[in-house]
Amino acid sequence: xxxxxxxxxxxxxxxxxxxxxxxxxxxxxxxxxxxxxxxxxxxxxxxxxxxxxxxxxxxxxxxxxxxxxxxxxxxxxxxxxxxxxxxxxxxxxxxxxxxxxxxxxxxxxxxxxxxxxxxxxxxxxxxxxxxxxxxxxxxxxxxxxxxxxxxxxxxxxxxxxxxxxxxxxxxxxxxxxxxxxxxxxxxxxxxxxxxxxxxxxxxxxxxxxxxxxxxxxxxxxxxxxxxxxxxxxxxxxxxxxxxxxxxxxxxxxxxxxxxxxxxxxxxxxxxxxxxxxxxxxxxxxxxxxxxxxxxxxxxxxxxxxxxxxxxxxxxxxxxxxxxxxxxxxxxxxxxxxxxxxxxxxxxxxxxxxxxxxxxxxxxxxxxxxxxxxxxxxxxxxxxxxxxxxxxxxxxxxxxxxxxxxxxxxxxxxxxxxxxxxxxxxxxxxxxxxxxxxxxxxxxxxxxxxxxxxxxxxxxxxxxxxxxxxxxxxxxxxxxxxxxxxxxxxxxxxxxxxxxxxxxxxxxxxxxxxxxxxxxxxxxxxxxxxxxxxxxxxxxxxxxxxxxxxxxxxxxxxxxxxxxxxxx
Amino acid sequence: xxxxxxxxxxxxxxxxxxxxxxxxxxxxxxxxxxxxxxxxxxxxxxxxxxxxxxxxxxxxxxxxxxxxxxxxxxxxxxxxxxxxxxxxxxxxxxxxxxxxxxxxxxxxxxxxxxxxxxxxxxxxxxxxxxxxxxxxxxxxxxxxxxxxxxxxxxxxxxxxxxx
Numbered sequence: 001x002x003x004x005x006x007x008x009x010x011x012x013x014x015x016x017x018x019x020x021x022x023x024x025x026x027x028x029x030x031x032x033x034x035x036x037x038x039x040x041x042x043x044x045x046x047x048x049x050x051x052x053x054x055x056x057x058x059x060x061x062x063x064x065x066x067x068x069x070x071x072x073x074x075x076x077x078x079x080x081x082x083x084x085x086x087x088x089x090x091x092x093x094x095x096x097x098x099x100x101x102x103x104x105x106x107x108x109x110x111x112x113x114x115x116x117x118x119x120x121x122x123x124x125x126x127x128x129x130x131x132x133x134x135x136x137x138x139x140x141x142x143x144x145x146x147x148x149x150x151x152x153x154x155x156x157x158x159x160x161x162x163x164x165x166x167x168x169x170x171x172x173x174x175x176x177x178x179x180x181x182x183x184x185x186x187x188x189x190x191x192x193x194x195x196x197x198x199x200x201x202x203x204x205x206x207x208x209x210x211x212x213x214x215x216x217x218x219x220x221x222x223x224x225x226x227x228x229x230x231x232x233x234x235x236x237x238x239x240x241x242x243x244x245x246x247x248x249x250x251x252x253x254x255x256x257x258x259x260x261x262x263x264x265x266x267x268x269x270x271x272x273x274x275x276x277x278x279x280x281x282x283x284x285x286x287x288x289x290x291x292x293x294x295x296x297x298x299x300x301x302x303x304x305x306x307x308x309x310x311x312x313x314x315x316x317x318x319x320x321x322x323x324x325x326x327x328x329x330x331x332x333x334x335x336x337x338x339x340x341x342x343x344x345x346x347x348x349x350x351x352x353x354x355x356x357x358x359x360x361x362x363x364x365x366x367x368x369x370x371x372x373x374x375x376x377x378x379x380x381x382x383x384x385x386x387x388x389x390x391x392x393x394x395x396x397x398x399x400x401x402x403x404x405x406x407x408x409x410x411x412x413x414x415x416x417x418x419x420x421x422x423x424x425x426x427x428x429x430x431x432x433x434x435x436x437x438x439x440x441x442x443x444x445x446x447x448x449x450x451x452x453x454x455x456x457x458x459x460x461x462x463x464x465x466x467x468x469x470x471x472x473x474x475x476x477x478x479x480x481x482x483x484x485x486x487x488x489x490x491x492x493x494x495x496x497x498x499x500x501x502x503x504x505x506x507x508x509x510x511x512x513x514x515x516x517x518x519x520x521x522x523x524x525x526x527x528x529x530x531x532x533x534x535x536x537x538x539x540x541x542x543x544x545x546x547x548x549x550x551x552x553x554x555x556x557x558x559x560x561x562x563x564x565x566x567x
Numbered sequence: 568x569x570x571x572x573x574x575x576x577x578x579x580x581x582x583x584x585x586x587x588x589x590x591x592x593x594x595x596x597x598x599x600x601x602x603x604x605x606x607x608x609x610x611x612x613x614x615x616x617x618x619x620x621x622x623x624x625x626x627x628x629x630x631x632x633x634x635x636x637x638x639x640x641x642x643x644x645x646x647x648x649x650x651x652x653x654x655x656x657x658x659x660x661x662x663x664x665x666x667x668x669x670x671x672x673x674x675x676x677x678x679x680x681x682x683x684x685x686x687x688x689x690x691x692x693x694x695x696x697x698x699x700x701x702x703x704x705x706x707x708x709x710x711x712x713x714x715x716x717x718x719x720x721x722x723x724x725x726x727x728x729x730x
Contacts (some may be wrong), residue, residue, distance in 0.1 A: 216625040218632040229625040230610070 016042075021119040022101075023054035030054075030115060037066050038208060044114035047121050048076055051110060056123045059132060059161050061139075061247045062199035063111035066304050068208055070200050071112040073139075075161070077131045078110045079103060081120040107131060132165040140170065142177045143248070144194045152249030154262040158197065179225055185215075186234030188254050188308055189243065196226050196250035202242035209305065210238040210398070226250065237307045237400065244294055244304075255312055256292045260284075265291060268506035269560060271493055273366060273486055274310035275393070276403035278495030280561065281306060283314075283487060283506035290314045290487065290507055298561040301499055307399050314487070317507070321470055323482035324511025335480060340512070343479055344519060348526035350439070350462055356383035360428045360437050363388055363416050364444030365405035367516060368491025369500070369550075370536060372407070372414040373543040374520040375443060379416075381527065382439075385431070387424040388417040389445050401496050406486075409494035409567050413549040425450050432456055440464070443516065444483065446471035466516060482513035489515035490536045492558065494567070500553060501562035570611035576604055580619070590620045594630055598637055607638045635693075643682045643689035645727050648706045651692040654699035659716075663703050664692060666717050670724060687728060 016031040030050045033042035046069075051058045061073035081103040084092040091099045101120050107127065115121075122128055139158065147153045179193035198217065203226070207213040214234050218227045228234045243253045265284035272279040272293065279302035284292045293314055295306035328338040328346070351359075361379045363372055365388045379386045388411040391404035411417040418424070429452050431437035438461040447457065448471070457463055457476040465477035474480055486493075488509040492502045509515070517539060521532055533539050537555040544550040553563050572580070579600055584593045594616070601612050608631050610624075617624040631637045649655075649664040667690045668675040671683050680691035698704045701713035707723060715723070 213623040214625060216629045218625075218628055220629070220633040227625070227628075229623065229628055232624065 019115065019117045021047075021050050021054075021115050021117075021121060023051050023056050023121045024123055026054055026056075028054040038068055047078060047080065047108070047110035047113045047115055047119075050115045050119075051078075051121060051123055056121075058110045058123055059157075059165060060111060061157055061161075061197060062201060064201055064204075064245055066209070067201060067204045067245075069112050070204060071109050073197065073199050074109060074135050075132065075139075076110040077107045077128065077135065079107050079122045079125045079127045080113075081122075082116055083118050129165070132161075133167060136161060136166040137171070139197050140166070141172050142194070143197065144176070144192075146195075149258075150195065150249040151252045151257050151262075152195075152246070156249060157247035177222055179223065183227075184233075185228055185251070186239055188312075189234055189239050190252050190254050190257060191226060192250050192252070193225050193227075195248050197248055198224050198226070199247060201245045201247070202226070202251055205242055205245055206234070206236070206238070210236050210241070212236040212238075215242075237309060237396065238305060238398065240308045240311050241295070241305045253292070260286060260291045266506075268504045269296060270487060270503040270506055271406065271501050272306060272310040272313070273406040273493075274307070274313050274404070275401040276405060276408060276496035277302065277399050277401045278406055278493055278499060278501055279306040279310060279399060280501065281310075285506050288507050290317055296560075298501075300561060300564065301495065301497075301501070302399055305399060307396075309400070316469065317485050317487055319469065322510045322513070323468055323470060323474065323480065324513055325482060326512055327477070327480040329478045335475075335477070340514065340519065340522075343481065344523050344526055347464055347479055348523060350464075351378075351382060351523075352527055354382055354439050354462075357385075358437060359384035359439040359441065360431060361386045361416075361441040362425070362428065362443070362445055362447065363411065365389070365391075365408040365411040365417070365421065366444055366486070367407065367410075368486065368489070368503075369407065369410040369414060369494060369547075370491050370539045370543060371443070371516040371520060372411050372416045373547065374517060374524065374539075375441075376415045378441075378520065378524060378527075381524075384441070385424055385428060385437075386416045387428065388421045389425065389450060390421040403496060406495070407493040409496065409498060410492070413494060413547055413567070414543070415547075422450070425452075428452075429456065432460060435459070438462065442466070442473055442477075444468070446473050448472040468513070481519065482511065483516045484509040484513055488513075489517070491515075491517065492540060494549075494565070498565045498567035499562045500550065500558060500565055502555070502558045570609070570615050572615065576600065584620075591622060591626075594620060594622075594627060595634075598627070598630065602637060607641045609639070638680070642680060643687050645688050646706075646708055647688060647690045647723075648693040648696070649690070650694070650696045650698075650702070650704050652695035652699075655696075655703040658702040660692075660703040660705075663705070663715060663717070663720060664690065666720055667724075670721070688724075 018029045018031050020027055020029050030045050030053050034045045034049055036043045048058050058076045060076040062070045081101045084100040084102040086092050094100050099118055101118055181192050181194055183191040185191045203215045206215055214228050217224050219225050240253055243251045264286050268283045270281050270283045272281050280296040280298040281293045282296045283290060293311045295302060295304055297304045325337045326340055326343045327335040328343055330336050359382045361384045363375045392402055393404045395402035408421055412419060440460050441464045443466045454472055454476040463477050464479045465474050466481040466483045467474050468483050468485055486503055487506045490505050492500055494500050533542055540555040544553050549565055551565060557563050580597050583596045584590050587593050597616055602608055613627045614624045617627045647667060649660050651660050665675040671688050673681045680689050682689040696704050696706055703715055704713050705715055
């Protein structure tokens with residue numbers, strides 16, 4: 001699969017002309033043009049891009065590879081040299097016939113200066129280093145030194161570059177310029193204008209990426225202030241991305257501010273489960289509590305962004321009423337606590353005996369591929385009819401998808417759902433009503449939303465339910481198995497475009513709950529005694545061999561950003 | 568929005584917009600026209616202009632807050648602008664402005680424009696009025712007054728507020 005993808009890339013991208021530049025004495029071949037971050041049309045490669053290709057970091061604040069270039073922070077100033085020309089614009093050559101490169105008398109900002117053939121860039125020269133020191137000194141003149149209480153501390157460019165390029169002591173004895181603090185910019189954003197270094201990343205992001213030209217600089221001059229228009233709150237669905245790209249602590253998330261020092265956060269790679277886009281995220285957690293989601297770069301899916309709704313969709317994970325215990329309905333019709341061994345044993349006994357065509361299985365498209373695959377194996381053994389429940393909602397032109405299930409393509413690929421999710425639900429409800437269906441297995445769905453209320457469900461002989469939060473269906477269950485959110489287990493989703501992506505575990509599950517794939521393996525083993533794989537990697541690889549759509553992708557192929565398949 | 572622009576002004580603004588390849592380029596010229604007409608640039612005027620040019624109000628607010636000669640508050644009937652650039656400063660424009668403030672019961676130490684309670688006068692410092700050879704100078708509304716001493720200042724105030 002990985003090979004197939006490489007091939008595809010070669011076909012779609014035309015061969016680009018290259019030129020050679022020298023970065024700190026190391027020759028590197030770079031493309032003459034690179035795609036414009038906004039519209040993808042080829043524009044001349046800049047010095048900062050060439051330096052990155054050469055492995056040399058040029059410090060910068062206002063430059064962001066996904067935004068239009070502004071060139072206002074001056075941090076990426078470098079000294080450089082170009083081909084010396086005679087008066088006829090012909091390159092001058094030395095005694096050995098080699099072209100002569102002359103250092104330019106003035107530096108240039110690496111983010112906005114195109115490279116030219118044989119250019120030499122000096123990222124470590126004395127002059128370059130001195131300019132960085134000077135720019136840092138100017139930036140810090142009016143910057144408050146409130147790092148101990150600043151949320152950005154620990155992931156602040158200004159702090160990092162102070163260590164790398166700043167000086168130990170301040171020479172500034174005058175009064176700092178004072179600007180507005182605790183500015184309520186919008187429902188999710190708080191601004192500290194004194195910390196702002198006026199890089200304009202947030203202005204460019206919200207204007208050019210989010211399409212909401214809401215921010216600007218007012219009172220330009222020594223009192224330049226980032227602002228929104230009075231009484232027009234900064235309130236689109238992408239505002240929190242400005243907090244990520246703010247190189248300092250000026251823009252802060254109201255949700256995260258003052259909650260946790262960032263260096264205490266454990267970072268786990270995961271996927272947002274808010275919709276079928278499957279934005280790549282980094283989950284920040286400490287001691288089993290999730291503090292924030294931040295977008296993780298994946299150009300095949302979400303670039304460097306995610307929507308505010310998805311970002312704040314984590315609080316339910318730590319809800320007090322999470323299902324924590326295995327429960328079994330006793331002879332008096334009351335759900336009482338039980339344990340996995342007993343419950344799975346009893347369920348296996350029931351399922352071993354059920355007649356064909358008497359079982360239905362409804363599995364949520366919020367489960368992982370591995371779980372849906374195992375459930376489909378189970379359904380195959382039982383001759384059960386299966387389906388998933390579609391969830392539709394709003395969509396936008398950037399990232400938000402109308403399909404609110406993160407893994408409907410997984411449900412389709414594994415065979416749980418047809419290409420028309422939910423098309424068998426009516427049939428299942430009818431089967432229960434007629435008494436033809438006597439056993440119902442439900443994973444992660446509340447059936448009251450699709451006309452299967454507790455009255456109907458109470459006519460079943462066996463109702464086996466797995467979920468993570470209580471609802472009408474869990475209340476009717478004969479066997480209630482506590483599952484895990486995708487943040488508490490490993491697995492894969494297939495997004496709306498057919499990207500197979502894995503998520504890693506960010507937190508421990510509460511109580512006795514277990515990852516569904518883990519106890520499903522055990523249940524299958526109990527039903528027919530077969531010994532299968534025991535790890536998620538092995539399970540994925542077995543699934544990939546069985547499921548045609550996955551075309552033999554291996555867990556290892558997925559890497560950090562996933563693999564695209566035909567869907 | 569209660570803000571309305573009379574037809575004649577509308578025509579003038581349309582004419583200004585037609586001068587430029589992009590509507591946005593007319594922003595500054597229209598702001599001048601609006602300020603001349605209404606005396607200041609209200610929020611409503613800023614929002615009206617933004618809509619007119621298919622911009623967001625913040626784009627216009629950026630301009631209004633950058634240029635000191637655009638104002639967001641109404642001013643007095645007579646606007647006294649005392650030059651404080653070098654030649655005038657050397658010729659005593661500081662004292663001249665202080666004199667105006669005293670006569671009009673304004674605080675000479677306050678930075679920026681000040682308007683009398685009766686709304687008749689606004690006094691402020693401005694940068695060079697390009698008449699250094701006749702310093703100190705001031706502009707009262709659109710009229711330049713040269714070599715203004717305290718006597719000339721008193722005379723000016725008298726002619727504008729006949730008692």
